[in-house]
Amino acid sequence: KQEVTQIPAALSVPEGENLVLNCSFTDSAIYNLQWFRQDPGKGLTSLLLIQSSQREQTSGRLNASLDKSSGRSTLYIAASQPGDSATYLCAVREHSGSARQLTFGSGTQLTVLP
């Protein structure tokens, strides 16, 4: 059974710092990996989707990488801002026949201090 782990569980940084959030998964037979942002009490906003054949995806100040063989993904946030404060979730979609579900990590709660 796929397990997804995110480290650290919480992170606090001063504004302007570059930071890296980590995601690891136990079964490398994935179809894709998706990073989400969740604000308190709110829904999930998709940030980046990486297909299993890709190594990285970029959107603005965000860059996500994928190393499928080692079961790892990172989300790099450049020049962090207070508005980046949220919980960041990674989720993997597996390749198996009927299993279309996303398996989520528990998230990294990010606080960017002004």
Place this chain on the structure above:
Amino acid sequence: EAQVTQNPRYLITVTGKKLTVTCSQNMNHEYMSWYRQDPGLGLRQIYYSMNVEVTDKGDVPEGYKVSRKEKRNFPLILESPSPNQTSLYFCASSPPLIGGMNTEAFFGQGTRLTVV
């Protein structure tokens, strides 16, 4: 605008009183699913549907029912809610897994359910 719409956003109910949370998507997606999110447990899948009239259990289906009579709608039904079903619920949709196709998942805004 592509979106997944859940209603209601907030609901407080009493034990045993049947309720339905609706979910609708406007992207013509085949695949839809329901998740619940609980502190310390993350998001867990309740039920999913591969297409109209095709549904299956996820990891935590006990106490829930779903139906998929139309492609756009995927309601979650709690026949006899109990306090342990107090949670934040999310509906999601995505295209089918066809080789090389973008299968980005879209999520609704969530429904916060409290059962007293």
